[in-house]
Amino acid sequence: MSRAILIVDVQNDFVEGGALGVTGGTEVARGISHHVAAHATEYAVVAASRDWHAADSDNGGHFHAPGEEPDFNRTWPVHCVSGDHGSEYAPDFDTGHVTHHVRKGMGVPAYSAFEGVTEQGEALATVLREAGVTEVDVVGIATDYCVRASVLDACREGFDVRLLFGLHAGVAEGTSAAALEEMTAAGARVSAP
Numbered sequence: 001m002s003r004a005i006l007i008v009d010v011q012n013d014f015v016e017g018g019a020l021g022v023t024g025g026t027e028v029a030r031g032i033s034h035h036v037a038a039h040a041t042e043y044a045v046v047a048a049s050r051d052w053h054a055a056d057s058d059n060g061g062h063f064h065a066p067g068e069e070p071d072f073n074r075t076w077p078v079h080c081v082s083g084d085h086g087s088e089y090a091p092d093f094d095t096g097h098v099t100h101h102v103r104k105g106m107g108v109p110a111y112s113a114f115e116g117v118t119e120q121g122e123a124l125a126t127v128l129r130e131a132g133v134t135e136v137d138v139v140g141i142a143t144d145y146c147v148r149a150s151v152l153d154a155c156r157e158g159f160d161v162r163l164l165f166g167l168h169a170g171v172a173e174g175t176s177a178a179a180l181e182e183m184t185a186a187g188a189r190v191s192a193p
C-alpha cells in the first residue's frame with residue numbers, strides 16, 4: 001500500500017483577495033501546510049496542481065466573453081493566467097514537501113488535476129501508478145469545482161480516494177454539499193485529516 005496526497009489549486013486567485021477568491025481559502029492553505037508537514041513521511045507522492053491558463057485567449061470559452069458577465073458555472077472572470085501573481089501558489093501553502101507540480105488548463109477549461117501534466121510532461125495518473133500508489137487523499141480549492149472533478153477522476157482511475165474533511169473550501173454551500181454527495185456516490189470517503 002502506498003498513499004499520495006493531491007493538493008488542488010491552492011493559488012492566489014482562489015484565496016481571499018484573488019480574482020475568484022473563495023471564502024476560507026487562506027485558512028485551508030494553512031491547514032494543508034500543517035497536515036502535509038505532520039504526515040509527509042506517509043505520502044509516497046505529494047502532488048500539487050495549478051490552474052494555468054493562457055494569457056491571450058479565452059481558454060476554450062472558460063473565460064467570459066468581452067461584454068458578457070461570467071455565469072460562475074461555465075464561464076469565469078479571468079484567473080490564473082500563467083506566470084501572473086494570481087497563478088502562483090498562495091503564500092500560506094508551504095510547498096516544501098511537494099514532489100510533483102501539475103499544471104492544467106493551458107488554453108482549455110480543465111477542472112481536474114488528472115487533465116494536467118507535471119513539469120516533466122507526465123500525466124498525474126501515470127506518476128501515481130509508477131510510484132505504486134493505490135490510495136489518494138485529496139484537499140484544496142474549490143470543493144465544488146476542481147476538487148470535485150479531481151476526486152471523481154481519481155475514483156474513475158481506480159484509486160482508493162479520501163477527501164480530507166475541512167482541508168477544502170468551496171465557492172458556494174449548495175454546490176459544495178452536492179459535490180460531497182457526488183464524491184461519496186462515486187466511491188470516495190470523506191475522512192477527518
Ligand SMILES: [Zn+2]
Nearest residue numbers: 051062080105
Ligand atoms: Zn480555470
